[in-house]
Structures are given as C-alpha cells and as structure tokens.
Amino acid sequence: MSKAGLKIIVCIKQVPAVQDIKIDPITHTLIRESMPSMLNPWDEIGVEEGIRLREKYGGEVTVITMGPMQAKEAILRCLAMGADRGIIISDKALAGSDTIATAYALYMQIKKMEYDLIICGKISTDSETGHIGPHLAELLNIPQICYVKKVDLDIEKRRIIAHKEADGGIEIVEAPLPALMTTTIGLNEPRLPTLKGIISSKRKEVKVVTAKDLGGSLSNYGLRGSPTFVDEVFEPPSRKPEMIFQGDPKEAVEKIVQVLLNKKLISSRS
Amino acid sequence: MLERSEEIPNHKGIWVFTEQIDGKLKNVGLELLGAGRKIADKLGEELVAVLLGHDVNGLVKDLGAYGADKVILVEHELLKQFTVDAYTKVLAELSIKHKPSVFFIGGTLNGRELAPRLAARLNTGITSDCVDFDINSDGHLIHVKPFGKLMAKIICKTRPQMATAKPNVFKKLEPNWDRRAKIVREEVKINPEDIRTKILGRVEANKNPYGSIEDADVIVAVGKGLCSKENLKLIQELADLLGASVACTRPTVDRGWLPSSQQVGQSGKTVSPKLYIAIGISGAMYHTVGMKNSDIIIAINKDPKAPIFQIATYGVVGDLFKILPLLIDRLKKEVKEVKLRITAKDTQKRIN
Ligand SMILES: Cc1cc2nc3c(=O)[nH]c(=O)nc-3n(C[C@H](O)[C@H](O)[C@H](O)COP(=O)(O)OP(=O)(O)OC[C@H]3O[C@@H](n4cnc5c(N)ncnc54)[C@H](O)[C@@H]3O)c2cc1C
Ligand SMILES: Cc1cc2nc3c(=O)[nH]c(=O)nc-3n(C[C@H](O)[C@H](O)[C@H](O)COP(=O)(O)OP(=O)(O)OC[C@H]3O[C@@H](n4cnc5c(N)ncnc54)[C@H](O)[C@@H]3O)c2cc1C
Numbered sequence: 001m002s003k004a005g006l007k008i009i010v011c012i013k014q015v016p017a018v019q020d021i022k023i024d025p026i027t028h029t030l031i032r033e034s035m036p037s038m039l040n041p042w043d044e045i046g047v048e049e050g051i052r053l054r055e056k057y058g059g060e061v062t063v064i065t066m067g068p069m070q071a072k073e074a075i076l077r078c079l080a081m082g083a084d085r086g087i088i089i090s091d092k093a094l095a096g097s098d099t100i101a102t103a104y105a106l107y108m109q110i111k112k113m114e115y116d117l118i119i120c121g122k123i124s125t126d127s128e129t130g131h132i133g134p135h136l137a138e139l140l141n142i143p144q145i146c147y148v149k150k151v152d153l154d155i156e157k158r159r160i161i162a163h164k165e166a167d168g169g170i171e172i173v174e175a176p177l178p179a180l181m182t183t184t185i186g187l188n189e190p191r192l193p194t195l196k197g198i199i200s201s202k203r204k205e206v207k208v209v210t211a212k213d214l215g216g217s218l219s220n221y222g223l224r225g226s227p228t229f230v231d232e233v234f235e236p237p238s239r240k241p242e243m244i245f246q247g248d249p250k251e252a253v254e255k256i257v258q259v260l261l262n263k264k265l266i267s268s269r270s
Numbered sequence: 271m272l273e274r275s276e277e278i279p280n281h282k283g284i285w286v287f288t289e290q291i292d293g294k295l296k297n298v299g300l301e302l303l304g305a306g307r308k309i310a311d312k313l314g315e316e317l318v319a320v321l322l323g324h325d326v327n328g329l330v331k332d333l334g335a336y337g338a339d340k341v342i343l344v345e346h347e348l349l350k351q352f353t354v355d356a357y358t359k360v361l362a363e364l365s366i367k368h369k370p371s372v373f374f375i376g377g378t379l380n381g382r383e384l385a386p387r388l389a390a391r392l393n394t395g396i397t398s399d400c401v402d403f404d405i406n407s408d409g410h411l412i413h414v415k416p417f418g419k420l421m422a423k424i425i426c427k428t429r430p431q432m433a434t435a436k437p438n439v440f441k442k443l444e445p446n447w448d449r450r451a452k453i454v455r456e457e458v459k460i461n462p463e464d465i466r467t468k469i470l471g472r473v474e475a476n477k478n479p480y481g482s483i484e485d486a487d488v489i490v491a492v493g494k495g496l497c498s499k500e501n502l503k504l505i506q507e508l509a510d511l512l513g514a515s516v517a518c519t520r521p522t523v524d525r526g527w528l529p530s531s532q533q534v535g536q537s538g539k540t541v542s543p544k545l546y547i548a549i550g551i552s553g554a555m556y557h558t559v560g561m562k563n564s565d566i567i568i569a570i571n572k573d574p575k576a577p578i579f580q581i582a583t584y585g586v587v588g589d590l591f592k593i594l595p596l597l598i599d600r601l602k603k604e605v606k607e608v609k610l611r612i613t614a615k616d617t618q619k620r621i622n
Binding site for chain 1: 271274287291354355358378379380382383385387389390393395396398399413418420421422423425426427428429447466467468469470471472473475490512537544545555564566579582583584585586587590596597601604613622
C-alpha cells in the first residue's frame, strides 16, 4: 500500500432503467441513447463497499466506466455517494465491444494506475454475462474472488478475506492484494447521495480517456477487437397452447384438476 | 498475452468441462455432453470430456455412457477442491496443447468464475448462457442466446469457441453403459503457490423452506400479479398439496417477497419440471427462457393477451384470487381420495 493509503478502483456501468431493453435492428447493439438509465445495482454496492473500506483504512476510491459520454451521469452519482474521482473511457472506436474487448480497454487504463483492490459487479442488469470481473483479473494477472457477501482486509499482511457464495453454501477465502472481487446483492445497503455530497461531487475530477489515450493498436478495441459478434437476431419461436379456459372459474378449476389427474401429477405425497 | 488463435483448421474437437464436486458429477456437464454430441456428429469431430480432480477416475465410465468419445483426465491433490487458479491453469495448458475448436463450460457458480478467466487467458471469445447451438455454412459454431425480446445468433472468430450454459437448458442423452470412452491421462505441474485465492473454510447453507427448484418435478411459480407478500400463503398451500417447490419472477424478488434462490429466468435459474404452474406471471421472454422447456405449463392470468398464454400448454384466463381458493379446495378433496385409493390398493396387495 502506498503512503496515501488504500487505492481502490470500482468498475461501474450505466444500464437502462427499463425492464425490457431495445436492440438496434441494424447494428444488433443495445440502444442506449435517449433511454432512461441508472447505475447498475451491483456497482452501486461496489461503490458503497469501496467507500466503507476507505472510511475504515484511509485511501482513495476511483470509479471507472467505459461507455458513451452519457455515462458520466453514473460517475457523478458515485462521486456524490462519496467516491473521490472518476474516469470515463469514451470513444466511437470502442463501440460494439464484446466482453473481451471491454475488459481489454479497462485493463489498458487500469494497468497504468496504482491499485490494491478492484471491485466489479457480479453481473450487469442489461447483458448479464458476469464476464468482466474474471476477464479483468486475468489480464491484470491478479487473484479474483467472485460473489462476495462479506469482506475485510488485513492491511498488515496485505490480504483480503471474504465470504463468498459457493455451491451449497458459503466459502471463506483469502487472497493476497492486489486482488479483484465481485459484489452480490446483500453485501451492503448502498447510501443515498446527500445534498452535501452532490455539491462536493461537482468539484471532483472526472477524467475523459479516448482509445488513443489507452494506447496500443486501435484494432484491439471495439467491434474490430471483439472475438465475438452478433450475426443475426430473430423472434423466438412460440409454442402453441393446447387449451385456453375462459369464463366460469369453477369449470376452469375442474379442467385443471382433470389435467393433473390424467397426467398423474396429483400424488399422495402430501 | 497469448496470441489470438484464428487458425481455424488447426483446432479440432468439442470439449466439455465436466465439473465434479466431492466426486459427484454436476448434471450440467452431462447436459452439455448431450449438446456437444450433436455438434461433434455434425462436424465429424471427437466429443471430449475434461475431468479434473483427485481420485475421480471412477467417473470416466459415466462420461462415456453420457456420450463422450474420450475423457482427458487430470488427477492431482491440488485439484481435489475447485480453485479458480489451479483449474484455469490446467485447462489453459490442455487447451493450448490440444487445440479444441469448441469448449463448453457449465454455468455453475464455479463455472461462471472459471470460464471467463480461462477465455481471457486463451484470448478467445466467450458467449454466456447459450440455449441452443448449431453449425453455420463456414463451420463456425452458432451460439443462440436471449437478446432483449429477441434471440441472437453469435459467432466467435477465434478458437476455441467458448460458451457457458445454465443447468437444465440442454438434455442429457439416455446413458448407454456399453459405450466406453477412451482415457487420456495428462500430467500438469501445479504448485501450492499457483493457488492465490485459498479456501479457509465453508459454511453450509440453511435448508430452503420454498424447496429447491432445480430438480423439482412440480413447480408453482408466482409473479407480480400476487400483489403482496401476504398472499404467498395461498401459493404455499397449493405447493404443499402438489408436493411442489415455489418459484417466482424477478419483480417479486426485487420486492422482497421471495429470495433470489427461487427466481426463474435469464438472471435466475433455468428449470424443466414435469409441471410448471405460472400464476400472475405475464410471461416476459426473460422469464420464459428459464421455464419454457417444462413438460406441461399451466398459466393463470387475468389478462387474455398476456404473452404467457403463447407458451402455456393449458391456460386459464381469470382472477387468481378467485381461482386459487377453488383449486385448493378441490385438490384437498382429490388428494384425500388418491390417498384412500392407494391405501385401499395397499391393503388389497397385503391381503393377496
Ligand atoms: C443481451 C446481450 C448479451 C450479450 N452477451 C454477450 C456474450 O455472451 N459475450 C460477449 O462477449 N459479449 C456479450 N454482450 C456484449 C457485452 O454485454 C458488452 O461487452 C458489455 O459492455 C459488457 O458485458 P456485461 O454488461 O455483460 O458485463 P458484466 O460482466 O455482466 O458486468 C459485471 C461488472 O463488470 C463491470 N463492467 C461491465 N461493463 C463495464 C463497462 N463498460 N465499464 C466499466 N465497468 C464495466 C461492472 O463492474 C459490472 O458490474 C452482450 C450484449 C447484450 C446486449
Ligand atoms: C436483463 C434482464 C434480465 C431479467 N431477468 C429476469 C429473470 O431472470 N426472471 C424474471 O422473471 N424476469 C426477469 N426480467 C424481468 C422481465 O423482463 C419481466 O419484467 C418480469 O419477468 C415480469 O414479471 P411478472 O410477470 O411477475 O410481472 P408483470 O409483467 O407485471 O406481470 C404480472 C401479471 O400478473 C397478472 N395479474 C395481475 N393481477 C392478477 C390477478 N388478480 N389474477 C391473475 N393475474 C393477475 C397481470 O395480468 C400480468 O400479466 C429481466 C429483465 C431484464 C432486462
């Protein structure tokens, strides 16, 4: 850890605030502009955890996002919650990134920075791959702890100790810092920005980074740098219903019971 | 960083990581062998199960029975328990050596940590939560997955083409115990220092009062139409009568009515029970991707235009608060009768 204390980086994503996302029929990408948006709930939890660890051990919380300039709103919200500074990686050349290309851009920025802990969400609500955390940990060659339910640091020994979700229970794990962790719902209750927080956020730095600033060949970014692409979108096939009952509820119930009996789905188990 | 492998002809073989925990194979690995068999036959390539662990060679015959032509087996003390560091290291080395064209990994909690880390190490593309696979005219794997209200076909230009799928999406083959897989044992060096994230201990989960939904035969599922948490009593009563587990949609989890362990759909679990009763559920694609493979779907919804009716086997248009009490009453009688009949049969048997 540097003299200035812990360096925490939280990766955040702005996501559509609507339940059913829209896809551009031509480019096959998510339509983000002019859509109501919000901070990915797992990232709100990530920012909260970063701030709590800073409050406990001292240091600095930086939030990073890659996305259209509109995503600056999400950065400002994190700053109003109490994060110290923001970075937005924004460039037309980054459009159409799959998860590998997204993680690569984040990696190119983060590798230039100092960090002890990187926090990502378990998933984002719009595409829900959950790839970015593990991709990024691998590119940075640092240990990862996914699905964290509780976390603390051992500053002396430079270690992270966490409770994480595992098949059939909770695992208690530890790893040396620097490390990357991903959040789960329930890790904490994120605070709401206060008026004071909102006012002071206006004075905080938000750095804009372009693809050229990231460095390396432009062919590593965006659609060109993505190993996967959407070839086609189509309507999901629908299954034809066998029967629809309308009208008298008593009759409908009778029909359901007949179906259950015919298919031997009523048993004496209960 | 590893050079991206775009030399497609050099990559051959459909690989499935068949995860085991405490010597028991995870179902999703066997399901992916089923999906992989179809692809392997189309391409005329080998279907390979990759098995890691300690003292797990007894599982090889199962992998053969469920469709694998070959099993790559790596046994090591440090592979006894899953760690993302050791498992990534071994799978990456195997993949670099043997160059598979396709690599499937089941979307368990471990699989979802492992697969994207491995993809980044191999510098290749990965598609999550696939629901179908096919091969296009160029020999690329078509990954089919939900995309907004639509479905997408995704192509990967690099090799191996990596993909994950949730449990219960694909079907296992009928096991054929005469079919034997060839065993290829591989040695991989693993040192304790390779494992950076160490497991210190485990806390077992409490018993789930709503029942596990992954392996339930009958599921009673509720949506926002239930209106409030109090009304869950009605659902629980119906579930008890049917010996069913209780599942739900995302908005009911968001409202704190039910825990996320019961959520079905894109961001929840995928289920395929014999019977799925959807109550007060609109049938959004994000929900139906998680249950549309159920054998029978009964939907109860007051809106005749609700999309759930497009996939339901039987639909009831009506108010759930009128229908459920009637159904519960009727089932109580029926269950009693079934019980009586069974006792009568038993007595008959004993007399005979
Ligand atoms: C419906 C749909 C399905 C898709 N499926 C795939 C797929 O299977 N494979 C694939 O390669 N691409 C896929 N994509 C593209 C992919 O969504 C984008 O690359 C996306 O920007 C990152 O993935 P994610 O949202 O799934 O991230 P996740 O991995 O789910 O996000 C987890 C965490 O990573 C961090 N994070 C994610 N994105 C950013 C960002 N832009 N800036 C900063 N931090 C971030 C946040 O901490 C977030 O909480 C899909 C896109 C859509 C719309
Ligand atoms: C990326 C992403 C992932 C998602 N993942 C999931 C997921 O995993 N699982 C999931 O479920 N959703 C998921 N969603 C949300 C999904 O799009 C839908 O919003 C959700 O499934 C709707 O839930 P619902 O059917 O309970 O509610 P609604 O859509 O509000 O439907 C309620 C239904 O109840 C009916 N109803 C109301 N009152 C009565 C009554 N008295 N009697 C009978 N019927 C009544 C109404 O007619 C209506 O059809 C996801 C969304 C996104 C964007």
